Amino acid sequence: MNDQKKKNEFLFFSLRNKKLVAGLIIIIFFLVLGFVGPIFSPYKPFAYLNPLGAQPPSLKYWFGTTFFGQDVFTQFVLGLRATFLVGAIGGGIGTLLGMFIGFTAGYRGGMVDEILNIITNIILVIPTLAVLLIIAAYLQVRSVFTECLFIGFTAWPWAARAIRAQTFTLRTREFVDLARMSGMKPLKIIFKEIAPNMMSYLVMTFILQFGGAILIAATLDFIGLGPTNAISLGLMMQISVLWGALQLGSWWWFIPPGLAITIIVGSLYIMNVGLDEVFNPKLREM
């Protein structure tokens, strides 16, 4: 009964929060476009269709064609899929690793915390992209999935730092002490007592990691170290710049991919602000 009421309250404030709702609608729109889009497109992403080369959007080619006569819309919707995949898996791995390290360091404290903290700080200082670059440069064949793995395994320190700090403040609370005294196992304390009390924090961390992974993937793709066997939004931008879309004025080629990334990541950030307001009454607009 009490639980039910709490859930309703959360829903009430969520649905009333314009930022959260607007962000969510935009994300769902792009997600659906990414899943349904390829069904509507009769073309293959790399097929040379248009003998005229780069042509502006038309009824036949909704987003126009590239320098090679490929259909931009087909590439775009498939790129959206890759973008969401990288965000979900890369961001997911980053969050899970961050949770693991953050909970361990924050709950155990002492020497374990000290060592994990130093490791976190070291990886935080190293520019992630530089490491990804050098790994990706030596791998001859790369898929979207390997890209997700790389990103996830290098993006966790942000999450770990934030979760550790939260765990630290929670673990000395009375209810955690009580659980400990009643003989609960540490793992159970973390998942039953500590994690639920920072659920909002974990959700927000995941959203940030999701957006971050998308941006890193776009950067890697743009330098030419993205997936070698698939299309992605970053890759579209790279190819368009390499083949002179700027000089030729083929704006329909390089605007959609970047715009989609900006809108998706921007909506994620704005959703986060909304969530923060839902969870933290102090921040709500008066």
Add this chain to the structure above:
Amino acid sequence: MRRYFGRKLLIYGLTFILAVSIDWMIPRFMPGNPIRNMLTRVSVGTTAGASQALYDYYSHLFGLDLPLWQQYLNFWNSLIHGNLGISSYLFPTPVKQVLLSAVPFDIFLLIPSILLSWLAGNYFGAFAARSKWLDNTVSPIGYILTATPYMWLGILLAWFFGIVLGVFPIAGAYSFSMLPNLSWHFIGSVLLHWFLPFASLFLVGFGGQAIGMRNLIIYELEADYSHYLEALGAPRGLIRKYAFRNAVLPQITGLALSLGVIVAGALVTEVVFSYPGIGYLLLAAIQNQDYFLIQGCFLFIIFGVLFANFAIDIAYVIIDPRTRRGMTGESA
């Protein structure tokens, strides 16, 4: 203060060792064989004997026929002597020389954009917090800017100002018809080529900083001391001043933490504008599979970021008196 710097230096030292180890390890333990790749690329594998001879020659040249621990020590040894190998793409220029010729452009691009975006972002962010009109304009713009991929903003600026309006050049660091010299004409050309890459780095950075500052100020204005001051009847400006002072400290730490992202942004921005810094070199190195140059760029980036971090630490100590008195204001 000694404790503070000691801890920082320990972390930077370990980071550097780890980075060098990664740099050493990846070519040796990754699937695939860099020397084979290099040889197949230049397609000298016409006769089996010649290819084998070349393979042995390169293995020996790179010291790959030694035991691993010795390779590792040799790697450090040559690194300490400033030897980063020879670029195969710009053969026979040493990697060090190639990098040194690119670094001034990076410094010229990065330092102004980082400092100015930080200052401007904090300034506007602080004003935007809890003031209806500014908040409704600065915050959305800030979120959009910080969500923009660096290269896309670069592409847009290059396309709009360079191609559509034709007011700015979009490639190189100075006009291709000029040789570097100390004339006003040349300096003008350098500044003209610098402006768009600078602007795209500045804008993305500005967005992030403004948002960060706005959020921090709101937290500070909700803190007990702010409410207390308010209850005492202190003027609004004074409360905001205190809030600002408190919010600046995490913003400095935040800047240090976001350096990696900024550097990554600079790399792709340079690629968009063909600006001859490390990023542009790196792209050329990747496309030509010049492994020594890639590794050199990697080390250089790491070293630059560590150095910048240290500079920010010093700034932090100057600004926050608590770290000087040994009352660690910030935990590591």
